[in-house]
């Protein structure tokens with residue numbers, strides 16, 4: 001029997017604003033679509049957090065034995081600077097500024113995205129389709145919506161008729177906005193004059209002569225609107241009606257609202273049963289923004305090369321830190337938070353690493369099956385990772401007590417404890433077992449610091465031959481000692 005038969009997941013559905021019992025459309029199968037990155041710059045840490053939440057959710061469904069098809073797209077065309085269909089294509093702009101091909105921009109930042117996600121130990125999605133690979137599908141959807149009378153062409157561009165759609169359906173159903181408010185609050189922006197109404201959105205945009213990324217269509221040489229690609233790719237790979245659609249909170253409106261409208265217009269049914277949104281990541285209590293300097297690149301966490309952090313952190317420490325917040329809470333990224341998580345993470349790993357040394361007894365002083373159930377209950381309650389972690393620390397306490405002889409465990413319970421802790425820590429939370437001494441740089445610094453200490457002792461004893469020998473031998477191996485006011489530090493080349 002699959003584990004999913006024993007566990008009921010209650011997840012928060014943004015569409016209804018309530019926690020609902022997850023019922024898959026097809027028993028044993030989960031179809032999940034998550035909006036991927038627009039690959040025109042290094043992946044934002046906030047996006048990493050969003051994708052990490054869905055990586056954990058993907059892992060949990062798989063752990064329970066579901067067959068999961070997880071589709072996460074790459075946006076490589078059509079996403080304009082302003083979400084209201086105006087401005088330059090983000091990728092084309094970057095290509096112009098750097099004097100390279102748009103596809104070079106796409107390649108560079110897709111590779112960066114994958115590298116960062118691999119470093120954070122993400123599982124790859126089942127399918128990772130691109131917008132430019134699905135232009136034909138997008139054109140077909142536009143034709144369909146025009147046929148239904150819910151889109152119109154003006155000067156080679158095609159727009160979705162929001163007001164007409166709203167007569168029979170509900171535009172704003174997800175973001176809880178109503179069209180009348182939208183009309184009053186939508187400013188007329190430059191370049192929108194083709195639209196009948198300012199809240200209409202582009203399905204196809206005619207390309208300006210200088211626009212490089214263009215494709216032929218029945219209406220003009222142009223490119224698809226940003227919202228359309230997700231409808232095309234989710235429908236193609238998951239069907240007209242699928243289980244879960246996820247993304248960052250900022251995508252709820254207009255992006256996801258437009259996806260719902262497009263799919264409803266085409267197929268006359270709601271495309272998704274459960275909409276899930278991951279909350280924002282802020283830094284030091286403020287919005288992260290390059291322009292204010294309140295900003296960190298994911299890579300800089302691993303190198304320590306950023307003024308907002310005092311040291312480098314292992315990727316699993318950063319992952320652990322992020323999972324200590326529930327995916328629907330705002331997460332404040334701070335150095336102090338990371339330091340605390342680092343301590344906790346290594347305490348957890350140290351406990352796991354002594355599991356094999358524990359000697360079983362005839363009795364257990366801890367209710368392992370109750371603890372195991374609590375771990376599952378936490379995940380089943382809207383993927384409550386901080387609650388899972390709190391339970392894991394209950395086990396850490398117990399493991400340390402068994403080790404020092406103040407608690408006991410039976411052989412059977414020990415096996416359950418091991419299996420459960422491994423499943424939650426490594427398979428579901430996706431952490432990697434590293435001990436402090438495992439990380440190469442820590443090992444190296446430990447050894448070099450010992451040599452620095454020996455050299456200081458030699459100098460204190462006026463054994464300058466020895467102190468010079470230590471310095472020169474290290475230099476020959478590419479390690480420079482730098483004597484300063486604050487003591488001796490080292491650098492490698």
Ligand SMILES: [Zn+2]
Pocket residue numbers: 034035036230255
């Ligand atoms: Zn999307």
